[in-house]
Amino acid sequence: MLKKIPLAQAVGTRLAHDITEVRPGEFKGPAFRKGHTVCDEDVCHLQRLGKNQLYVIDLAPDEIHEDQAAALLAAAMAGEGVVWEDAPREGKIELRAGRDGLLRVDTAALAAFNLIDEVMCATVHNHTRVTKGELVAATRAIPLIMPRAVIERAAAVARQNGPLLSVAPLRAARAGIVVTGNEVYHGLVEDRFVPILAEKLSALGSSVSAAVFVPDDARRIAAALKDQLRQGCDLLLTTAGMSVDPDDVTRQGIRLAGATEMHYGAAALPGAMFLMAYIGEIPLLGVPACGLHHKATALDLILPRVLAGERIGKKDLAFLGHGGLCRHCPSCTYPHCAFGKGA
Numbered sequence: 001m002l003k004k005i006p007l008a009q010a011v012g013t014r015l016a017h018d019i020t021e022v023r024p025g026e027f028k029g030p031a032f033r034k035g036h037t038v039c040d041e042d043v044c045h046l047q048r049l050g051k052n053q054l055y056v057i058d059l060a061p062d063e064i065h066e067d068q069a070a071a072l073l074a075a076a077m078a079g080e081g082v083v084w085e086d087a088p089r090e091g092k093i094e095l096r097a098g099r100d101g102l103l104r105v106d107t108a109a110l111a112a113f114n115l116i117d118e119v120m121c122a123t124v125h126n127h128t129r130v131t132k133g134e135l136v137a138a139t140r141a142i143p144l145i146m147p148r149a150v151i152e153r154a155a156a157v158a159r160q161n162g163p164l165l166s167v168a169p170l171r172a173a174r175a176g177i178v179v180t181g182n183e184v185y186h187g188l189v190e191d192r193f194v195p196i197l198a199e200k201l202s203a204l205g206s207s208v209s210a211a212v213f214v215p216d217d218a219r220r221i222a223a224a225l226k227d228q229l230r231q232g233c234d235l236l237l238t239t240a241g242m243s244v245d246p247d248d249v250t251r252q253g254i255r256l257a258g259a260t261e262m263h264y265g266a267a268a269l270p271g272a273m274f275l276m277a278y279i280g281e282i283p284l285l286g287v288p289a290c291g292l293h294h295k296a297t298a299l300d301l302i303l304p305r306v307l308a309g310e311r312i313g314k315k316d317l318a319f320l321g322h323g324g325l326c327r328h329c330p331s332c333t334y335p336h337c338a339f340g341k342g343a
Contacts, residue, residue: 004053007046011038018090021049030090034067064148066091069141073119076155077139079104079163092140097130101167102308105137109164112157118142119154123165125341129304130167137165168308173206173235176228178214178221180241180250185215192292193239200300204307209233216241221253229282235306236284239291242273251275254284263314267321268340271298276312283312296326296334 005013014037021031031049032042059065064072070093074084083098097103105126113121123137130136141151158164177197183189191213198208210228214220225236241250242264251264254277262277264286274297275286283306287299301320302312310316323342 066141069151073139076158077164079166081167082165095137097134097167101169103128116154170307174209175235176233177211178224178238182215218249218252222256225257242288266298266317268298268324270294274298295332301340
């Protein structure tokens with residue numbers, strides 16, 4: 001419950017909440033912090049901020065202050081790899097990555113949470129790569145005082161399916177690359193795939209353990225993949241051979257290598273002919289030729305998720321469609337753009 005005090009009688013009282021000051025184009029933030037004891041010198045400043053009265057809080061047993069509410073909400077949201085400090089500003093608490101990795105947001109739970117009156121949470125996109133200390137979300141209770149039951153219900157929604165927010169570390173994979181194509185195998189065309197893939201893997205903390213060139217022969221492709229598995233590779237990538245030409249036999253070779261799960265086609269451009277397969281528990285990513293020409297393709301959307309331990313299926317590739325269209329900007333800024341952000 002709030003009790004009004006005329007400003008002239010407020011000297012000596014402690015503020016029940018932050019008082020915000022806005023100077024357009026110059027400053028927005030707390031002019032006075034919660035807990036500040038009002039003195040004579042503050043009165044004119046408060047009047048300039050439009051405050052002719054202040055409030056004293058007398059909480060009922062079933063009520064909660066915005067700062068306490070924000071802390072309860074943050075605690076309910078934060079899963080592994082997400083940290084926060086119980087130091088709200090204007091009733092808001094920021095949640096940050098506690099380690100490098102891939103942010104995971106339960107978007108359905110987030111929507112259900114935000115449908116509850118008088119609470120909110122905003123996050124960066126699901127599956128965003130983040131670094132330790134980076135801001136990933138913020139939450140607050142919107143009124144200054146609200147029923148405790150509302151906050152407890154919102155916290156329950158945030159945690160009902162597991163944590164709403166988490167940061168998964170990326171494992172350091174030992175990758176094997178099989179470059180397919182008669183033209184490369186016979187030296188008619190210089191390979192450019194291996195250095196491109198090696199750079200992408202290195203940026204994610206992984207490395208290339210083996211790279212071989214094979215012709216468009218399904219059995220030889222299969223043999224190369226099996227050999228890389230014997231060498232201890234725990235991530236496989238094949239390049240090209242994914243289109244509709246009769247001599248594009250990479251998919252057949254992957255099947256012969258023992259793939260028990262294979263999904264061909266992703267709802268992303270560039271990268272529609274991307275392939276995701278598994279040989280036992282080892283993930284295999286088939287990279288179409290567009291990977292040579294574009295900075296970001298379906299590969300760049302899926303590879304971090306694989307390294308974060310996700311098992312990618314047909315549904316995941318289908319959900320790439322929302323936001324999965326590259327706009328081919330004159331100067332590519334990926335990953336600081338919309339590509340892949342809706343998945």
